[in-house]
Amino acid sequence: MILPKIKVLRSHGRQYIPDLTEVTLTDEFRGRPELTATDDMSDVEAAAAMCPTAAITTAPFTLDLGRCLFCGECALRAPRNIRFTNDYRIGSASREALVVRAGDTAVDFRHDCVRTEIPRLFGHALKLRQVSAGGDASNEMELNATGNVNFDFGRYGVEFTASPRHADGVVITGPVTCNMAAALEMCYDAVPDPKIVIACGADACSGGLFAASRAVDRSFFERHRVDLWLPGAPAHPMVFIEGVMNLTGRWRRREAEK
Amino acid sequence: MARYITIDNTSPAVPLAEIPDEHYGAVYDDLADRLAQERYHMAHYFAREEGDRLRFYAILLDDSSRKIMITSFAMGYHDEGPLPSLTALRPAMHPFERDITERYGVRFDAMPWDKPLRLPFDRRDRRASVGNYPFYTIEGDSLHEVNVGPIHAGIIEPGAFRFICNGETVLHLEIALGYQHRGLERQFTAADNRLRQAVLAETAAGDTAAANATAFAEAVEKLAGHTPPEGLVRERAAALELERMAMHIADTGALSMDVGYQLGQVACEALRTMTINTTQAWCGNRFAKGLIRPFGTNKPLTAEKTDMIRRNVAEIVRRYDEVRHDIKSSPTLLARYEQCGVVPRSEMLRIGGVGMAARASGVERDIRTSHPSGIFSRQIAHESIVKRHGDVMARLMMRCREVLQSAGYIDRILASHRPDTSAPRPDYVRPLAPDALAVGLVEAWRGELCHVAVTNAAGRIADYRIKDPSIHNWLALALAVRGEGISDFPICNKSFNLSYCGHDL
Numbered sequence: 001m002i003l004p005k006i007k008v009l010r011s012h013g014r015q016y017i018p019d020l021t022e023v024t025l026t027d028e029f030r031g032r033p034e035l036t037a038t039d040d041m042s043d044v045e046a047a048a049a050m051c052p053t054a055a056i057t058t059a060p061f062t063l064d065l066g067r068c069l070f071c072g073e074c075a076l077r078a079p080r081n082i083r084f085t086n087d088y089r090i091g092s093a094s095r096e097a098l099v100v101r102a103g104d105t106a107v108d109f110r111h112d113c114v115r116t117e118i119p120r121l122f123g124h125a126l127k128l129r130q131v132s133a134g135g136d137a138s139n140e141m142e143l144n145a146t147g148n149v150n151f152d153f154g155r156y157g158v159e160f161t162a163s164p165r166h167a168d169g170v171v172i173t174g175p176v177t178c179n180m181a182a183a184l185e186m187c188y189d190a191v192p193d194p195k196i197v198i199a200c201g202a203d204a205c206s207g208g209l210f211a212a213s214r215a216v217d218r219s220f221f222e223r224h225r226v227d228l229w230l231p232g233a234p235a236h237p238m239v240f241i242e243g244v245m246n247l248t249g250r251w252r253r254r255e256a257e258k
Numbered sequence: 259m260a261r262y263i264t265i266d267n268t269s270p271a272v273p274l275a276e277i278p279d280e281h282y283g284a285v286y287d288d289l290a291d292r293l294a295q296e297r298y299h300m301a302h303y304f305a306r307e308e309g310d311r312l313r314f315y316a317i318l319l320d321d322s323s324r325k326i327m328i329t330s331f332a333m334g335y336h337d338e339g340p341l342p343s344l345t346a347l348r349p350a351m352h353p354f355e356r357d358i359t360e361r362y363g364v365r366f367d368a369m370p371w372d373k374p375l376r377l378p379f380d381r382r383d384r385r386a387s388v389g390n391y392p393f394y395t396i397e398g399d400s401l402h403e404v405n406v407g408p409i410h411a412g413i414i415e416p417g418a419f420r421f422i423c424n425g426e427t428v429l430h431l432e433i434a435l436g437y438q439h440r441g442l443e444r445q446f447t448a449a450d451n452r453l454r455q456a457v458l459a460e461t462a463a464g465d466t467a468a469a470n471a472t473a474f475a476e477a478v479e480k481l482a483g484h485t486p487p488e489g490l491v492r493e494r495a496a497a498l499e500l501e502r503m504a505m506h507i508a509d510t511g512a513l514s515m516d517v518g519y520q521l522g523q524v525a526c527e528a529l530r531t532m533t534i535n536t537t538q539a540w541c542g543n544r545f546a547k548g549l550i551r552p553f554g555t556n557k558p559l560t561a562e563k564t565d566m567i568r569r570n571v572a573e574i575v576r577r578y579d580e581v582r583h584d585i586k587s588s589p590t591l592l593a594r595y596e597q598c599g600v601v602p603r604s605e606m607l608r609i610g611g612v613g614m615a616a617r618a619s620g621v622e623r624d625i626r627t628s629h630p631s632g633i634f635s636r637q638i639a640h641e642s643i644v645k646r647h648g649d650v651m652a653r654l655m656m657r658c659r660e661v662l663q664s665a666g667y668i669d670r671i672l673a674s675h676r677p678d679t680s681a682p683r684p685d686y687v688r689p690l691a692p693d694a695l696a697v698g699l700v701e702a703w704r705g706e707l708c709h710v711a712v713t714n715a716a717g718r719i720a721d722y723r724i725k726d727p728s729i730h731n732w733l734a735l736a737l738a739v740r741g742e743g744i745s746d747f748p749i750c751n752k753s754f755n756l757s758y759c760g761h762d763l
């Protein structure tokens with residue numbers, strides 16, 4: 001029957017985000033943290049001690065977004081020193097750039113670390129094969145959401161493929177479990193050259209909560225270069241979209257103020 | 259008869275010394291008898307090392323009296339032979355016995371399905387690996403096998419599915435998991451950091467973060483002999499029901515996609531976005547990570563947020579109900595969903611199915627009714643929705659009805675909610691009872707979650723066990739596709755949408 005469909009359609013209206021460059025997330029969203037050093041660093045020490053992934057160091061004062069789960073507890077423990085903004089521009093081509101220092105006002109994308117062929121080859125279309133290797137399903141659902149009716153990342157030609165043979169790269173979620181290590185390697189091998197690797201979420205970037213687990217095998221990251229590091233637990237769809245657009249040279253994040 | 263210590267889902271932790279120490283024979287006879295009755299099912303059954311003995315704990319639920327019954331028995335490594343297998347009599351016990359064999363090398367005599375469960379890193383049999391899982395085979399010229407996974411076509415978690423087909427028809431499906439094993443339970447004891455433990459609970463299954471965090475918080479609060487205040491209990495319930503709504507809507511969309519019903523798919527995608535963005539506007543994370551913490555909250559509801567949630571939920575259900583109506587009035591959709599992937603009630607009972615999948619087959623398993631805690635033991639007398647047909651349609655309609663029901667609960671909970679500016683903050687250092695066992699039992703959107711925390715003499719968590727509902731229901735999926743065309747596998751699979759990481763822990 002057609003009438004109920006018309007009703008659904010009318011209520012649905014237009015859902016897509018017209019301009020992805022203009023997206024601002026809710027103030028509640030925990031994105032890029034800002035750090036302020038104070039004379040008395042005892043709060044930071046307490047926050048560092050409670051941080052579930054040991055993402056905080058006190059001397060020098062840093063917070064590693066590659067480990068951070070954005071639980072926000074450190075900011076509550078050390079409100080003078082740590083504050084989370086809703087800035088989702090936190091991916092980078094460099095793992096080191098994910099380490100936020102006191103006074104930083106942006107995460108440096110490090111365009112200089114991007115291999116030159118990436119924007120040239122993948123600047124118009126990029127097909128990716130996703131491999132979950134111990135992901136908890138939240139990162140996976142967020143990656144699915146990048147292609148949904150709201151974000152519609154397909155408008156830029158970025159899509160996920162069913163076969164690694166059709167892909168230009170792999171997106172890894174999860175800390176890489178021992179039981180998935182071989183399958184991940186096979187999938188990577190099956191992607192034709194030249195190819196890229198994206199580590200999506202704290203688990204993939206650093207092992208996250210499982211960095212020291214004996215059930216995890218991170219040797220993949222010793223063998224293969226990662227082209228894009230995306231923090232989050234999970235990484236918000238906008239973290240992924242903004243990161244990939246910068247990687248492929250179509251957007252350019254403002255440079256970090258030195 | 260075995261002796262039990264009997265508690266309910268709001269009781270404080272049980273001192274280990276008060277848990278009866280039985281002989282296996284008595285436990286075996288008693289469980290074999292009780293598990294044959296519909297009113298009983300096993301919430302958890304596990305072993306842990308206790309000095310040089312291995313102690314087994316059985317946590318049995320009695321659905322008709324709201325009781326949780328706990329007993330135990332111990333065995334040495336060398337002084338006893340194989341134990342007679344309960345699975346041989348009650349197939350629902352299979353994941354528990356397989357786990358015990360895998361971790362501790364205990365053999366169960368006449369165990370009919372003696373196979374790896376999740377291939378943990380600390381497994382006894384180092385020769386077993388994901389590469390040599392002993393799949394069931396059938397010989398025959400007209401049969402062929404289809405292997406899927408561990409990596410699947412979509413963006414989902416890994417698992418290996420082996421179909422034995424006769425032409426297009428599935429004779430048998432075997433599901434081999436373990437690829438997602440992160441050693442999560444062992445991480446709970448790696449550091450005595452309560453925040454870290456809470457965050458670990460959230461990631462046990464990231465699509466069930468609110469429910470897992472609630473089960474953890476309840477277990478820890480029981481260990482501290484603490485009853486959470488009314489306002490906190492309400493907020494947790496609202497988060498839990500929002501999570502149920504979000505996932506049921508997501509699955510409605512997935513089931514729409516797989517039959518080419520694009521309108522339903524995009525409508526549900528948008529509605530799921532609205533739901534999880536509501537959660538995000540409340541707590542900063544679309545999956546409610548960071549929202550539920552032991553003893554308090556960092557994200558107390560303000561009056562504005564309460565209104566925002568009520569408004570959004572009302573709009574979401576209005577639109578979602580239009581989708582439901584459209585599905586029910588579209589014969590082409592009904593033709594795909596109805597009588598597809600049937601799991602009859604008798605089978606569901608035999609395999610110990612739980613949650614919405616069990617209720618779709620007429621088995622009323624619902625912690626909110628049978629073992630209520632939190633808001634369901636105080637303000638809301640939950641009535642489970644139960645369907646009879648056990649097909650994809652029943653599981654889909656179950657979701658539709660539960661979304662409406664959850665929305666109603668959220669509205670009721672928040673209507674009477676007075677934002678409390680003095681809401682307690684989380685407490686990560688409160689001492690826990692030493693040598694005690696606490697159970698966190700929560701009806702998550704998939705079904706019952708059971709967290710068990712055991713403390714040592716110093717009051718530290720010495721063992722933490724999580725049972726995800728998926729551990730029972732994967733077998734239901736395997737049964738559902740028997741006799742179906744293999745092309746119906748995707749909708750059967752999505753009608754369950756089970757957790758891989760929750761299974762593999």
Ligand code: SF4
Pocket residue numbers: 047050051052053054055056063067068069070071072073074075
């Ligand atoms: S927000 Fe990140 S850095 Fe802060 S405590 Fe949580 S995980 Fe650690």
